[in-house]
Amino acid sequence: MLALNEYDPLVRNNLLEEYIDGMKEQNRKALVDFYEITKDAIYGFILSIIKNKEEALDIFQDAYIKLYENASKYQKEGKPLAWIMTIVKNLCYENLRKQKNNVDLEVLNNVGVVDKHNKKVEDKMVLDLAFQMITLEERNIIMLHVIGGMKYREIAKLLNLPLSTVLSKYHRAIKRMKEILKEDMK
Amino acid sequence: MKRKEIEKYLNTAVSNSVPDVLDNILEKCEKRKGFKNKVIKMKTEEKKKVFNYKLIGGLCCLILVLGLAGILGFNQYNKSFKVETVIEFDVNPSIELKVNKDEEVIEALALNDDAKKVLSDMDLNKVDLNVAVNAIIGSMMKNGYLTIDQNSILVSVKNNDSKERERLQKEIMEEINNLLNASSINGSVLTQEFDDTDKNIEKLSDDYNISVGKAKLISNVLAAKLTNSKGELYTFDALAGLSITELNLLLNEKNTDVEAVNSSGTASTSAYIGRDKAKEIALNDAKVKASNIRELEIEFDADDGILLYEVEFKNNNREYEYDIDAKTGKILYKENDIDDDYVSSSSINNGTGSNASISNSSSSSTISRDKAKSIALNDAKVKESSIRELEIELDKDDGRMLYEIEFKAGNKEYQYEINAVTGKIIERDIEIDD
Numbered sequence: 262m263l264a265l266n267e268y269d270p271l272v273r274n275n276l277l278e279e280y281i282d283g284m285k286e287q288n289r290k291a292l293v294d295f296y297e298i299t300k301d302a303i304y305g306f307i308l309s310i311i312k313n314k315e316e317a318l319d320i321f322q323d324a325y326i327k328l329y330e331n332a333s334k335y336q337k338e339g340k341p342l343a344w345i346m347t348i349v350k351n352l353c354y355e356n357l358r359k360q361k362n363n364v365d366l367e368v369l370n371n372v373g374v375v376d377k378h379n380k381k382v383e384d385k386m387v388l389d390l391a392f393q394m395i396t397l398e399e400r401n402i403i404m405l406h407v408i409g410g411m412k413y414r415e416i417a418k419l420l421n422l423p424l425s426t427v428l429s430k431y432h433r434a435i436k437r438m439k440e441i442l443k444e445d446m447k
Numbered sequence: 448m449k450r451k452e453i454e455k456y457l458n459t460a461v462s463n464s465v466p467d468v469l470d471n472i473l474e475k476c477e478k479r480k481g482f483k484n485k486v487i488k489m490k491t492e493e494k495k496k497v498f499n500y501k502l503i504g505g506l507c508c509l510i511l512v513l514g515l516a517g518i519l520g521f522n523q524y525n526k527s528f529k530v531e532t533v534i535e536f537d538v539n540p541s542i543e544l545k546v547n548k549d550e551e552v553i554e555a556l557a558l559n560d561d562a563k564k565v566l567s568d569m570d571l572n573k574v575d576l577n578v579a580v581n582a583i584i585g586s587m588m589k590n591g592y593l594t595i596d597q598n599s600i601l602v603s604v605k606n607n608d609s610k611e612r613e614r615l616q617k618e619i620m621e622e623i624n625n626l627l628n629a630s631s632i633n634g635s636v637l638t639q640e641f642d643d644t645d646k647n648i649e650k651l652s653d654d655y656n657i658s659v660g661k662a663k664l665i666s667n668v669l670a671a672k673l674t675n676s677k678g679e680l681y682t683f684d685a686l687a688g689l690s691i692t693e694l695n696l697l698l699n700e701k702n703t704d705v706e707a708v709n710s711s712g713t714a715s716t717s718a719y720i721g722r723d724k725a726k727e728i729a730l731n732d733a734k735v736k737a738s739n740i741r742e743l744e745i746e747f748d749a750d751d752g753i754l755l756y757e758v759e760f761k762n763n764n765r766e767y768e769y770d771i772d773a774k775t776g777k778i779l780y781k782e783n784d785i786d787d788d789y790v791s792s793s794s795i796n797n798g799t800g801s802n803a804s805i806s807n808s809s810s811s812s813t814i815s816r817d818k819a820k821s822i823a824l825n826d827a828k829v830k831e832s833s834i835r836e837l838e839i840e841l842d843k844d845d846g847r848m849l850y851e852i853e854f855k856a857g858n859k860e861y862q863y864e865i866n867a868v869t870g871k872i873i874e875r876d877i878e879i880d881d
Contacts, residue, residue, distance in 0.1 A: 264462070269683040271654045289473065289482040296469050305461040318466050325472045330480055394876065396864070407454045408461050412684075429782060435450050436784075 265302045265342075266410030273410065277341035284332035292329055302342075302409035303349055309400035310353040320356055324349050342411055343419050350419070394441055399434035402427055451678050528553060532615060533643055534576075537601040537691050538592045540565045541658035542583055543643075550576040558658045564590055577622055584626045593627065596718035598634050599692040603641035603660035612640060620711055635695055635712035639664060655687040664694060667707040673697075675748050688752015692718075696754070700747040719773040725756035728776050729769040733783065735762045747773070755779060785838055812848075813841070813867040819850040822870055823863040827877070829856040841867060849873060 265273060276298070283291020304321055311317045327348055335344055395403070401420060405411045413431065417424045476482075530553060532546040540561035545554040555571040557563040565586045571579045584600075587593045593600065602619050606612040616638040627634030641663040642648070652662040665686050673681050686694065695714035698705060720728075722745045730737055740760040748757050754773040761767070770780040814822075816839050824831055837854040848867035855861070864874040 264458070266458070269651075271684065272650075275650075275654070287481060287483040289477075292473065292476060292482075293469065296472065300465050301458070301462050304465045305457075308461070308464075318468070321466065322468050322472055322475070326475050326479060329472075329476045394862075396874075403457070404461075407457050425780075428780065432782065435453060438453050439450070 263298070264408075264410075265298055266408060268410065270410070270412060274339050274341055277345070278335075278337055278339070281328075281332050281335050281341055284329050285335070292325070295328075296325060299345065302405075303345070305404040305408035306346060306349055306401070307353055309404040310350070310397065311356065316356060320349075320352050324352055327352065340415070342409065343415055346405065346409070346411075346419055394437050395434040396430075398422070399430050402431050403434050406431060530554075531606065532611070533605040534615070534619070535601075535603040535641065535643075535658060535660035536583060537603070537658050537660050537664075538587055538597065538599070539690055540587060540590075540592050541660065542566065543658075544571070544576070544579060546576050552576060552579045555579065561592065565592065577618075580619060580622050581626065584623055588627075588630055588632070593632060593634070595632055596715055597690060597692045598627070598632055598712070598715040599690075599695040600634065600636055601660055601664055601691045602636060602638045603663060604638065605641055605643055616640075616709065620709070624711055633712060633715070635692075635710060635714050637664065637691070637695060638709045639667060639707055651683060655683070657687060661691065664691070664708065667705050668694065668698065670707070671705045673701050675750065681749070685750050685752070689749055689754065693749070693754050697747065697749055719754065720756075720771075720776045722756065724776060725758055725769075725771045725773070728771055728778065729758040729760070729767065729781075732769070732778060732781065733762065733767050735760075735767075739763070753779070814850075814870050816841070816850070818870065819852060819865050819867065822865055822872065823852045823854075823861070826863070826872060826875065827856065827861050829861075833857070 268276065277295070280291045280295035280298070284295060303324055304317070307317045307320050307324070311320060328345060331348065335341070398420065402416055405416045405419070406413065411419075413427050414424060416422075417427045420427070422430075529547060530545045531548040532550075534544045534546060535558075536542045536544075539559070541558035542562045542565065543554075543556040543558055544552050545556075547553050552571045552574050555566060555569070557566045565583065567586075569582055569586065571582065574582075584593065587600075600623060602616065602623070604612050604616050604619070606615065620636045620638050623636050624634055639660075641660055643659050645659075645663075648659055648662045648666060651657075651666070652659045655662065657665075665683055668686065669681060669683065675681055675685070686697075689697070692714050695710070696716065696719075698708075698710075699714050726737075726743070726745060730740070740762050743760040744758070746757045748755050748770075750770075756769075756771045756773055758769040758771060759767065764785060765783050766785075767783045768781065769778060771777070772779055820831075820837070820839060824834070834854040834856045838852070840851045842849055842851055850863070850865045850867050852863040852865065853861065858879055860878050862874075862876040863872060865872055
């Protein structure tokens, strides 16, 4: 099965709506197919907000349960990814609020940054680098665009940002990662 | 390191780290809501049965009649009504002709509103194919669809006999070229094979509301793995809105031979502003002299169904990027940034250009650049005289104004994000610069 970002957007949307329809009918196969096609995008997006791997894992599972349970509420208007990512985003922020009840917004905006002492040595060099060097919004945009295959326009809507901001943030974040990697390879 | 590579890294990194929890999820979903096997809906079954009783009588008659007709006139029918070839013409009007073995038109279909205008009162029934082509091309020119600016036409042919198909493609191409030349339009004809029953292409054609022939052309173009100026593969989405002339132009510009598409002539560029004009627009906007710029790159590109020129260049310590609408000359996107590779005697830059306007508009409520700089320097405990490659940008993030400050000192690289209103340090990152 192709990953979400390898599809043409319209084909992708039709496919996702088909699976959501199937989940609405409580079809097991539809949920399995839906999981396979969306797992990278959803996990990547969660990782761009949540720093703790175990929490990310919990949210990841909860996300699918919630999507399955709420499939009947999806309004067919050709924007399945926006619906999916909104649910995922809300779960992440619910989790953050639970974690730190009295947190002020400034802290909330920075919790996604990977704690250097916590860094596990896995083949996620790039990911870790990305997490350290770019802001929460930049991480969101990169994950949604690169892993989720979402268009800048879709991302702008989802994150409530002007299109030009999404574009410039994306370019800046990629550029920053480029710089870091360049130095890393020396 | 290219952007594509970074994206690829990211893809692999995420894909390798996704936990496999499908079984868990299935179990939980089953517990909470359950699964149903595919349900056979009894209601529709019953409905069908009722219908069937009513229909059976009529159906019998119909079969009888058809059977008789078959015996009496089958040979004749086979010869003159059997569709041997399907030909689609796309300019933007899209017209489909169904043609029999004698190369007579059995049916002419207008596939969109423009096509209805072209066909209007024409009766092409039983007309020879070449006469029909003449009439259609003539009407397209008369109605202003084929012009000096929009000079390309796509001819898609379906015939199970590949020799026949190739012969027809060639003949129609020649015929159209002759007709266009006679009206002093330097036409360009693209021909390709297509199958109007191909489910994938049909779906794309439905989804994007374009003809099957055009959908096929775009997928042929995509199959050639063309990349845009950012090095990304084109998507169907980006190309679907282009006219045949524009698609043709893109192919010409990219200098690519798409195997499945034959072409004659070249696409007209007269409707577009051209490279020089695009360059001029970008330089004027940047208020930069042509003689001062370095590393100029102008690329022809398409995105969201719009043809554009991507203009990139450097001037002093800044690099510029413009996307300019190839038809209107309108600037669709621009960005200018500090050029990291730039080496100059005065390496400290206070940031000018696009950022300056942000700083002006909000200067009343935000701290100054110098103040932000000194907050960062104090925190880093380095002297201003010892820093290199200072970059200060005022930016809006999460609805807050913040300064992004980067500099190097000694063997370290510092990055700060400072709240531009309160002066509070939001993020700090210090790394060994090697």
